[in-house]
Amino acid sequence: ASIRVKSGGVLGIRSVITSACPSGLWEGIIVENGGQVFLRGQGLIEHAVCGVKVLGGGDTRVWGGSLLNNETGLLAISEAGTTDGPDGQVFYGNFIIDNNYRGSIAGPKLIELKNTVNFDIAYSDFMDNRPDCNAPEGCPSSRAVGIEAEDSGFASRSNYFYQLAIGIKGNDLFNYNGGARVYNCTFEDNILGAEFTHSTWVSVRENTFSLENTGSLFSLPGSAPVVGIKFIGGMPGMFQVSENEFIYLAGNENTPFLGTWCESTMEALANGINYNLYSGVQIGNYAAGNNGNSNNGLVYRCNNHNYVPPGVTGNFPEDIIDYL
Numbered sequence: 001a002s003i004r005v006k007s008g009g010v011l012g013i014r015s016v017i018t019s020a021c022p023s024g025l026w027e028g029i030i031v032e033n034g035g036q037v038f039l040r041g042q043g044l045i046e047h048a049v050c051g052v053k054v055l056g057g058g059d060t061r062v063w064g065g066s067l068l069n070n071e072t073g074l075l076a077i078s079e080a081g082t083t084d085g086p087d088g089q090v091f092y093g094n095f096i097i098d099n100n101y102r103g104s105i106a107g108p109k110l111i112e113l114k115n116t117v118n119f120d121i122a123y124s125d126f127m128d129n130r131p132d133c134n135a136p137e138g139c140p141s142s143r144a145v146g147i148e149a150e151d152s153g154f155a156s157r158s159n160y161f162y163q164l165a166i167g168i169k170g171n172d173l174f175n176y177n178g179g180a181r182v183y184n185c186t187f188e189d190n191i192l193g194a195e196f197t198h199s200t201w202v203s204v205r206e207n208t209f210s211l212e213n214t215g216s217l218f219s220l221p222g223s224a225p226v227v228g229i230k231f232i233g234g235m236p237g238m239f240q241v242s243e244n245e246f247i248y249l250a251g252n253e254n255t256p257f258l259g260t261w262c263e264s265t266m267e268a269l270a271n272g273i274n275y276n277l278y279s280g281v282q283i284g285n286y287a288a289g290n291n292g293n294s295n296n297g298l299v300y301r302c303n304n305h306n307y308v309p310p311g312v313t314g315n316f317p318e319d320i321i322d323y324l
Contacts, residue, residue, distance in 0.1 A: 002027035005058070007034025013043040013065065025049050025071065025102060033057030033084060039065030039093075047102060050075050056115075057084035062124075066094040067110070071103035078115035085117050093124040097144045101130070107142035107165060113149040118178040121147065122157040128164050143191065145169055153178025159185045166192045173199035175237060182207060187228070195230040200237030200268070204229055204244065211257050212249040225256040225283075234266040241273045248280035256282045264289030267296045274301040280308050283321045 001020065005011045011029070019026045028048035031037050036059045037052055043065035045051040051070040054060045056078040067073035073095045076086040095110035110126045113119055126146035143165040147156060151172045161167035167187045173180045179201030187193035187209045196202050209228035228246045231239060246259040259281050260273055271292075278284040284305045291298045305322045 003029045005029065005031045005035035005037055007032060009034075010036045010038070012038045012040070013045065014041055016044045016046070018044075019047040023102060028053060028070070031055060031058035031060055031086075035059070037061070038063065039067075041065065044068060046070065049103075053077070054086040054088055055079060056086055059087040061088065062090040062093040064092040066096065068094075068096050069098065069101045069103070069108075071108050072112050073108070073110045075109075075112045076114070076116045076119060077112075085115060088116075088119055090119075090121040090124055093121075095124065095126045095146070096129060097127070098129045099131075105142070108144040109148050110144055111147045113147070113152040113154055116149075116152040116154065116177070119149075119152065119154040120157075121154060121159060123159065125160045125162070126164065126167065127160070127162040130163075146190075149173060149180065151177065153180065155181045155183070156185055157181075157183050161185065161187045161190055161193070163188075164190045166190065166195055168194040170194075170196040170199050170202070172197075173202065175201040179203070179237075181205075186210070188212070191226055192230060193228045195227075195232070196235075196239065197231075198233040198235075199231075200235055200239070202231075202235075202239040204239070204241045206243045208245045208247065209259070210245075210247040210249065211255075225258045227258045227261050228281075229259070230261040230263070231265050231271075232263045234264070235268040235271055236266075238269050239265075239271050241276065243275045245277045246279070246281050246284070248282070258283045258286050260285045262287045262291055262298055265291045265298070267293050269296050270299055271297065272299045272301065273303065274299070276303045278303065278305040278322075281305070282319070283324050285323045287324070 028050040029052045031054045039062045046068040048070045050072040051067040054076045078085045128144040146161045146167045148169045167190045182204045185207045193209045248257040
């Protein structure tokens, strides 16, 4: 079953829309070119393959509503052959996975953007509240991804990301779609806070990446690190990581925490990691592969690495590195 909003149609949701089957999923809401959907206040969409799918020319507004236990919460996509991009705005939305999730074992995506321009997401929560998703006796799927964007532009402002596989995942983000701007967000107990691959014009500023609960929560194999921000592959324009805080409160040396990870970002202009604070983080900044030449590449300026956060006691390792 699905709900289709066609051109000229407007659907307002202030109640609960859910699956009729006690153990299955329904298709979700599909917004076609010229249609609009408003999810507000107490409105709730749950147990759908895709809670809201916005096609090119469609428009969706999430103003305080919730999307719960959907395989994909919100998908905005420009399909082949269309010229209009999807339009949308998310303010004070709640995107949540809990123990009642029925979906695919591949893992849910709370927001997915494909070929969108300047999609605005602010003051919203992205949470996977399941206790353990890697142990065999745990939940039946991998942990959720908060925002996944491909060939798109978006702003993430003052959002909260909790217990996710990846808070924000960007691939092929370029300035003609608006790039990516991540400001004033909180990333707490995620395996990977944010990852950008082959992207440019990425700005990550004034965010907090914190790690407190590890070990049994993630069931990480061996000494696999938790990472705040990762950049992979050629960055043809530039990225800026500035005025962020990376805070490790767990004191668990078996789960290393790395602030930034740069891998083969090539010869981009002034990729800057500046004015950041690292507290209790084992490795502040890690780089591997080809990240520049004698003129262009990674620039680290004015970062501050405090070995132990104020007021915190624990088994912090002695081998702590600013740059590796």
